[in-house]
Amino acid sequence: MSVTAAKGFTAAGIAAGIKESGGPDLALVVNNGPRRAAAGVFTSNRVKAAPVLWSEQVLRGGEVTAVVLNSGGANACTGPKGFQDTHATAERAAEVLTGHSAGEIAVASTGLIGLPLPMDKLLPGIGTAAAALSEHGGERAALAIKTTDTVHKTAVAGGEGWTVGGMAKGAGMLAPGLATMLVVLTTDADVEAPALDAALRDATRTTFDRVDSDGCMSTNDTVLLLASGAAGVTPGQEEFAEAVRTVCADLARQLIGDAEGSSKDIRIEVVGAATEDDAVEVGRSIARNNLLKCAIHGEDPNWGRVLSAIGTTKAAFDPDRLNVAINDVWVCRNGSVGEDRELVDMRYREVRITADLAEGSEAAVIWANDLTAEYVHENSAYSS
Amino acid sequence: MSVTAAKGFTAAGIAAGIKESGGPDLALVVNNGPRRAAAGVFTSNRVKAAPVLWSEQVLRGGEVTAVVLNSGGANACTGPKGFQDTHATAERAAEVLTGHSAGEIAVASTGLIGLPLPMDKLLPGIGTAAAALSEHGGERAALAIKTTDTVHKTAVAGGEGWTVGGMAKGAGMLAPGLATMLVVLTTDADVEAPALDAALRDATRTTFDRVDSDGCMSTNDTVLLLASGAAGVTPGQEEFAEAVRTVCADLARQLIGDAEGSSKDIRIEVVGAATEDDAVEVGRSIARNNLLKCAIHGEDPNWGRVLSAIGTTKAAFDPDRLNVAINDVWVCRNGSVGEDRELVDMRYREVRITADLAEGSEAAVIWANDLTAEYVHENSAYSS
Known part of the structure; x- marks a missing residue:
């Protein structure tokens, strides 16, 4: 069910040609509202990829309309050009999803460090992904963010009339603060940004932050939580936080279960x-x-x-x-x-x-x- | 050349039956004086093997007559019985090397953690080793302390009329503070304990402490420096420290070159x-x-x-x-x-x-x- 389990979200996962394999490599998750509140937690590595630097800025506004995620390249250690590429990605998504500004578009990337992204493939891919957006697109989105993952990872929890869903990728470079991962969580509960932030920080502290596959900390870790308010329900903070924690714990356990080369x-x-x-x-x-x-x-x-x-x-x-x-x-x-x-x-x-x-x-x-x-x-x- | 390169020292390495393989597993290094000054540096792991706890006490006196070293068992995490075994080892060595007290005998062990040493084999072995002591025993002693080492490690340096020699073992669990290793250095220079200590700490800080084979810190690391004064020469402190540093750097480089399973x-x-x-x-x-x-x-x-x-x-x-x-x-x-x-x-x-x-x-x-x-x-x- 992934990121489209909660009402108010559409998603897509397509092959834009970023990966040489030709496999799915571009995901788009869109919050159709009515609320567009968001919170994010990022890598504590001091060497941060361009999309992390960008998305940290976006999250300061507490509002996210859409997330563009790509596998096939981390856009880390790519200098000023790398940041321009992330900016261009957000701009293109804003154009395609008319009526929004680039400042509300989060971007996440994963793959090899130090390689420029093939923007001639990525930018057109955003249009293709937008055309494929669907309330059933969660699984495809989860597939498109895989790198060395052998399976895609999704989880769902929730309460009376509201849902928290999510997807994750990550199979190596998993170590606290955070595990190397991209995670997008969505909810149709009507929750404002500060409450989202509190629930997300509380959940990551005892789940993703306590996963240590190989002691290596990534430059690209990103965990986002978006709320659409489409369920028209505002759960109690503790009940909501518990659901977020449940989804995070479920995804974190899946990350460990699929860690590179592991047998235990x-x-x-x-x-x-x-x-x-x-x-x-x-x-x-x-x-x-x-x-x-x-x-x-x-x-x-x-x-x-x-x-x-x-x-x-x-x-x-x-x-x-x-x-x-x-x-x-x-x-x-x-x-x-x-x-x-x-x-x-x-x-x-x-x-x-x-x-x-x-x-x-x-x-x-x-x-x-x-x-x-x-x-x-x-x-x-x-x-x- | 090893620990008998410097005048005033004898050494032996024998098979006492501690190792199931029947290979050499017990070394004895004796300082025949006239001086018996010594310094030591030990693991900074807070879980310390019995011989480390024992030898730390011995070194506080600044005087060491002999060192008993065994492979085939670390005598770590062996409780009060483990400490008694180390004590008994020193007592036996003091008996065999008549005229000395157990309080001047350092002990070092390496091998599996959590296994009691076979004292019925180790104690008689001390007598056998004492009978084999020789001014040419340095190589045999170096061979007897090997565990997964593929080669034994020795080094020599020195100045006008005086020498510093040494032996080392260690092939895994090598990480700062110290690398997992046993090292005995000897010199015939006439140097007092405080000057030995200064030279040894200075040398280990930039050599053994900067070797990191696998990030794992041992419970048994021991580096000893014994001075016999038999050369009748007291070099300048900086010249002496430089020779100690040279031997330590040489041995540290050999440890890395023989690290378990390494190809680079x-x-x-x-x-x-x-x-x-x-x-x-x-x-x-x-x-x-x-x-x-x-x-x-x-x-x-x-x-x-x-x-x-x-x-x-x-x-x-x-x-x-x-x-x-x-x-x-x-x-x-x-x-x-x-x-x-x-x-x-x-x-x-x-x-x-x-x-x-x-x-x-x-x-x-x-x-x-x-x-x-x-x-x-x-x-x-x-x-x-």
Whole structure:
């Protein structure tokens, strides 16, 4: 159902010729109102792609009419010309969707860094996409933003008479703040920009920001939430925020499940932390430990690598009180050997690591992937 | 030449049966004086192996008579029993080397975390090693501390009438503060403990601390410097420090050259930094970027991944002024496309990345490795 699950939205996904493969590479999502409120969260990488710089400006107005998304090129590290290309993209979309200004058009790009976009293909593609706009176009839009994704990702939640839907792409360079991803969420709930912003920030903080596929942070991460108000319903803020969080969590889980070359999804839960920040810091350190990621790939419950990852953090803990469970078997107790590691069954794709810092009652969950030869092949065999 | 290049030292390396393979696994290095000054630097991981906790105590006295080193088991995360085992190891060495106390015996271990050492094999091995001590035992000692190392590592430097020699092991879990390694350096120069300490800290800061094979920090890192005074010469502090630095740099380079599964050694030089700390932070971020490490493995001069790694740091820089060279070809200029990437020749094992922050005149060099399918295999196929 994707971005057209909510009323008031149309979308399209077409092949504009940006990708050499000839596959779908241009998506258009349009908010037909009556409201056009929007919120956005962007990469915290200080090297930001042109479309991120552009869309950050657009979002400051709190209003977005349409989003143009392309795969096949990130338009990052492309200098002043790259920014002009993004601007031209928004201008063309504004022309095609008459009655709107470029300042209300968000742009998102994904693909190789440092390559100029083929504007001779992209600009005409916007007209083609506009002509294909449909209330059933959500799936096609989701397909058009894929890069190395093996499947497209969509999710839906909602309440009485209103809906939140969304689509996402991302399969590598997934690390906090944010995972490398493009996400567009839409809702027909009648919600103003500040409330959208609050719900979106709250949701991303505990979902996309806690996905760490490979420790690498992208230049292009963009998560947008657009509200059309077409349902004529204004849900309570907490109920609305919960629906946004549900869709974000669903999409984040799908991103991890489709991470480049991965064979395991690793759910790292840090418990007993003195603070939530400690729990997140420890979770990320575990998530990024290449040796542990290899061990999980090899179905080896190597808890020593968990401890050595915890030991690199500034979190409050006593090495002699740390406990670690892998798939619920407490293989490490009080910083030393615990239950028999032979009891750990690691045959399934999902692996659960629980790290107990024995310092307090705060907790956090970070999702990661294993490190595989396929990841190496996928990321060394071609520029991406 | 190793640890017996300097006068006043004897060493041995034997097979005590700690390793299941039956290979050499126990080394002994003895300082026969007349001086027995020593300095040590240890892992900054907060989860420290028992021998690290023990040796830190020993080094506080500034005097070391002998070092017992074993491969085949890290004695990390082994609880109070692990510490007792280390203590018993030092006691046994003190007994065998009559006339010394356990408080002057440093211990170092390497191998799998979370496994108790087979003390029934280790303790008798100390006697066997003591019987084999020789002024020519340096090479055998270096062989006995290998784990996944494919070659043993030794280096020598010195001045008029005095020598600094050393041995190292380490092939994975190499990351700053320190690289995962055991290193013993010896000198016959007549230098007191505080001067040894100053020279060693200065040397490790710019050598072992700037080696980052896989971003993983060990629980067992130990670098010791022992002085016998047997040459009867006290070199100037700067000359001595330079020799220590030379040996450390040589060994650090050998560690990178033998890193698990690596096919490329990556020399990352950050220039134009506002501060040395900025240069080191940026260098480490580049060194730890898995996507870049894969690209280098694939001989792909993917400078976009360098920029996205720089962008995750807090260092002073303007994204539009960053320059990046790969093997001296400036593929990125002013944050955008520079010279033709086709000009970059990446056929050789050593790859040089230069990142110019264009903010100042400080610089730092970090050494790293590529990420390969062999690294994954080596670290997923067995517990280590």
